[in-house]
Amino acid sequence: MLAAAGLWGTTGTTASLAPEGASALSVGAATMGIGGLLTLALAGRSVLPVLRRATLGWALAGAAAVVCYPLAFYTAMAWAGVAVGTVVSIGSAPVFAALLERCCEGLSLSRRWWGATLAASLGCVLLTLAGDGGTASGQRPAAGVALGVLAGAGYAGYTYCASRVIRRGHPARATMGALFGLGALVLVPVLAVTGGPLLGSARGLAVVGYLAVVPMCLAYLLFGAGLVRVRTSAATTLSLFEPLVAAVLAVLVVDERLDAWGWFGVALVALGLTALTARGSVGRRR
Secondary structure: OHHHHHHHOOHHHHHOOOOOOOOHHHHHHHHHHHHHHHHHHHHHHHHHHHHOHHHHHHHHHHHHHHHHHHHHHHHHHHHHOHHHHHHHHHHHHHHHHHHHHHHHHOOOOOHHHHHHHHHHHHHHHHHHHHOOOOOOOOOOHHHHHHHHHHHHHHHHHHHHHHHHHHHOOOOHHHHHHHHHHHHHHHHHHHHHHHOHHHHOOHHHHHHHHHHHHHHHHHHHHHHHHHHOOEOHHHHHHHOOHHHHHHHHHHHHOOOOOOOHHHHHHHHHHHHHHHHHOOOOOOOEOO
């Protein structure tokens, strides 16, 4: 889970290197559209049982969330800045995941989870407020934050749907291949319409290649393997490692700025993740 989140943390910085004129929609569609096709290809025929009646509904719902997430996430980063867009998107996901588990399964959450999530979420809030000296570095910060919340809901949604499919006895690779393969059916046409500036240069192709292979295909194979062992709420909280990585890279590479409160937020995120990943506390499945 943490390895996957670390790879995801590189997406915002990489996306910022896309050619001028490349839209956030095209970057998001390329990342999870092409990456989804690669994930489907790696899964091969093993995805077919996932698409049977017993789990087809969860697969389709997860695919819809897969479509929503990258389009909202990459636009949020473009409008609110890399650090803020990532923090809001991933930082809001544990709340949605907890609501899904509570409403759909009646599951309770441990005090350790609440403490870890509150610490990490507070750290995310401080990172958001501290981005670029207290203001978001994008041109439309309010709209970017709203899209970040939508992306968080999408992320929690497909994570939960994948978890439900895996619990029906399907392998993680087949599950992720099915969800992201179905999502690619929508995202690839979006890329075809919006991707001209992105795909028309060697630099753009390099950005797309990295995003599709590393933080998409490879990271989600790792993430699916993690979902076999942990609950959705724990998985989304562990993913708060992503905004920590994204914020540090945004400072070091993209030249965004964090003040002392921002770095205090980084420390809180690290503290929350440490508490959650302590032996026996990750919310393993029974």
